[in-house]
Amino acid sequence: MTGSIVRWGAPLGLGALWWWAVLRLALSPDAGVLEGAVAAGGWGLSLLPVHCVPKVRAAGALDTGRWREAWRLAVATRASRPRRSGAGSDLS
Template sequence: MARPIVRWGAALGFGALWWWAVLRLALAPDAGVLEAGVAAGGWGLSLLPVHCVPKARAVGAVDPRRWARAWRAGRTGRVAAAATTASPRRRSDAGSMPW
């Protein structure tokens, strides 16, 4: 029960501090670097993504073991069959014009 209370208290405290800095910057002629730093820092935090989930739970995330298998296959020389499904490269004498 204490965790949500602490989180809400911290959020409200930091929110009040940010609003104090913004209002002081807007209204007080003697506002300085401290207020500007607090206001810019709070605005920068608002740009962080808040809808993040762990990679294991993300929809469409690639399993990290897949990358490890591909890396090991590349180091042992089995690259063509194990790590890639790319098209074969064109020969240099194949030409590039359609006629």
């Protein structure tokens, strides 16, 4: 019983607090920093990905060192290419 109260009560209470801040910012001329901080914080929390799975189980997840290997390959490829002798030498 206590678990379900916390599971439902906390989000409902925080949601009510967020709506209070947003409505106060929109409708009250004397809204201040507190309301702005609550509204911005709640909006920022809504951007968090809540449906995450570990990278190992995620469909289509890439290996951890993928970008490091791609960078090394690009540097190695660039180093093996012959360099031109001048910037504008072929524009005669």
